[in-house]
Amino acid sequence: MKKTILLHDASNQTSKNINKSMIDLTHESHNIILNTIHGNLFNIYQQHKPSYIFLNASEYTQEFQDFLMDHAGDTNIFLFIENNIDNKSLIEFWNSRPVKIIANIQYKNLYNNCVAVYDKMYNEQIFNNKKLNRNDKIAVMLSSDNSKNNTIEEILYPNNFDRKVVVFNNPEFQSPVNLGILNASDLSIVLNSFDGLIDIDQQLYLEAQACNIKYYDIQTVNPKEAIINNNFKTLNANLNDYTYLKFTTEQILPNIKA
């Protein structure tokens, strides 16, 4: 009889990508339930008796806490730690329970039972070189922290600058060249059709490399100088090492039995 895996359909991209890889890799050997389990966790557990349950610390609720109190020993519970958790007593609680932690590399030292650790990853099915014709524009991926976005003001309309520069991904940033929000597939199209990328938070270097867009180096000089001097960063990561599929195959699947 196939064992059941319950995946919480969390809203963050990392979890969505890992869930997709889990489904791709285990859908033949296991029954999979993918659900937003808020308000439903005990019910699903009673009905389906999943052998493996994946929850997210970023969406942790009293319901998850109660479930860990009641059932941590009855089933295999995995907890994704995507963000810094300020609550020390909560970390101590998780460390005292048989909960398997899947942690972002920045926070792994806080947890006793880390079964998998992830760093920056990218989705190779969405981000790849589509060999589209490139326009002459530069895309800026804004930071969610608007104080970091001040560095690009001087290259944006109405300031006089001889390159076409547009910005994305921060609705709070007031500019007539703010063109809105990009989901993953739209981002892939932008990275495949624009001439260059300024990434304020320096978070998209894997996606940029996969799509072969020029990635301006703004760590040593400001964005204006980087554009004027064609100051690009050399991106030479071994992309195959950073896919969600590889992470799931090598670090999560060994913890799942058929």
Add this chain to the structure above:
Amino acid sequence: MDIGFYIINIDNKNEADNKKLECLNKLCELRPYDNIALFNSTFHAVDIKRKYYTLHISEAKYFKGILFFFDIKSILLARSFPAPKRKVLFLENIDWQNDHRFPYTFWHNIYMNEDVELISTNKQVDDLCKICWKNPLSHIENYNCEEISNVLQKL
């Protein structure tokens, strides 16, 4: 040539609407051998010099000529129209500036649509259109009908 203006609501208190009607009439004089129509739903104006045909907006779906639009709502309604030979959007406002929470593809599908040509109506819109989207087909202020007529020659 078949030429249409798609204006859902016309209000006689709206100066821009009056200019559009004036432009339609002048266009009829400039191009007497063309079929020129207004596609409209609500007409709150008195146009005693009317030289153009007036049809309901639903008829525009089957209009095989060049169709001019003046706002986002109209161009969205016309997205599935199979018949128009070309769609031309007059850009009067920077609509994408109003709410940055919209997904990029919403605006991209309007302004970068291969079936839609853009005409800018002021310097700021012209500059922003070139930076954010594509080069406008022309820059025409105050619905100058001679310039619109010149644009028609390009299409």
